[in-house]
Amino acid sequence: xxxxxxxxxxxxxxxxxxxxxxxxxxxxxxxxxxxxxxxxxxxxxxxxxxxxxxxxxxxxxxxxxxxxxxxxxxxxxxxxxxxxxxxxxxxxxxxxxxxxxxxxxxxxxxxxx
Amino acid sequence: xxxxxxxxxxxxxxxxxxxxxxxxxxxxxxxxxxxxxxxxxxxxxxxxxxxxxxxxxxxxxxxxxxxxxxxxxxxxxxxxxxxxxxxxxxxxxxxxxxxxxxxxxxxxxxxxxx
Numbered sequence: 001x002x003x004x005x006x007x008x009x010x011x012x013x014x015x016x017x018x019x020x021x022x023x024x025x026x027x028x029x030x031x032x033x034x035x036x037x038x039x040x041x042x043x044x045x046x047x048x049x050x051x052x053x054x055x056x057x058x059x060x061x062x063x064x065x066x067x068x069x070x071x072x073x074x075x076x077x078x079x080x081x082x083x084x085x086x087x088x089x090x091x092x093x094x095x096x097x098x099x100x101x102x103x104x105x106x107x108x109x110x111x112x113x
Numbered sequence: 114x115x116x117x118x119x120x121x122x123x124x125x126x127x128x129x130x131x132x133x134x135x136x137x138x139x140x141x142x143x144x145x146x147x148x149x150x151x152x153x154x155x156x157x158x159x160x161x162x163x164x165x166x167x168x169x170x171x172x173x174x175x176x177x178x179x180x181x182x183x184x185x186x187x188x189x190x191x192x193x194x195x196x197x198x199x200x201x202x203x204x205x206x207x208x209x210x211x212x213x214x215x216x217x218x219x220x221x222x223x224x225x226x227x
Contacts, residue, residue, distance in 0.1 A: 036218075042220060043115065043117075043203055043218035043219050043220045043221050044203065044205075044218040045115070045218070046215055046216070046217070049215070089156065093214075099144070099146075099161070099207065099214045099216070100146065100158040100161060100169055100171060101146075101148075101156075101158060101205075101216060102158070103155060103156040103157075104155075105155045106155065106156070
């Protein structure tokens with residue numbers, strides 16, 4: 001079945017550091033790819049998405065590019081802030097029909113001032 | 114604020130009991146999804162409803178059931194509760210106006226089974 005693998009956490013960085021959170025997937029066909037973020041005590045918020053190969057999703061300084069050849073969707077940010085501390089989930093869903101999200105295990109990110 | 118509401122926020126109950134979790138989707142959204150987030154299983158899809166009808170099922174236990182009412186709110190019923198059912202239960206809704214659908218998540222209901 002479809003699956004998503006994220007880099008193990010937790011990840012701790014200093015403010016203004018460069019962030020990469022790796023995500024690879026296994027899926028039949030051509031899934032759509034998402035990054036969701038979960039701040040402490042809150043639900044999940046969509047951070048960005050990409051629906052086809054070579055698409056780049058971006059939001060709030062975060063970017064991820066849909067790489068079909070490497071089945072990856074790595075999340076990057078050039079300069080992180082303390083407010084970026086959260087748990088980040090990579091996810092996929094298929095086209096049409098049931099649109100259930102398949103999530104990775106989540107990566108906890110802590111940014112120190 | 115995603116516009117999806119869930120009640121109650123917290124629920125503490127005992128093994129063997131039955132509880133009902135409620136979800137109100139965003140205005141106009143026809144699809145409702147339920148997910149379970151636990152430490153050992155991560156985030157798992159349970160079930161989807163679209164305009165009152167069951168659309169897809171995931172790893173939902175037979176002790177669990179759900180429904181979506183004519184006003185589009187949904188309820189997740191958990192019965193014969195076990196310690197392992199303790200988890201955060203999320204509801205999400207989507208507008209079903211584009212492909213792929215963006216799912217908007219509620220704040221969740223934290224269930225603790227003692």
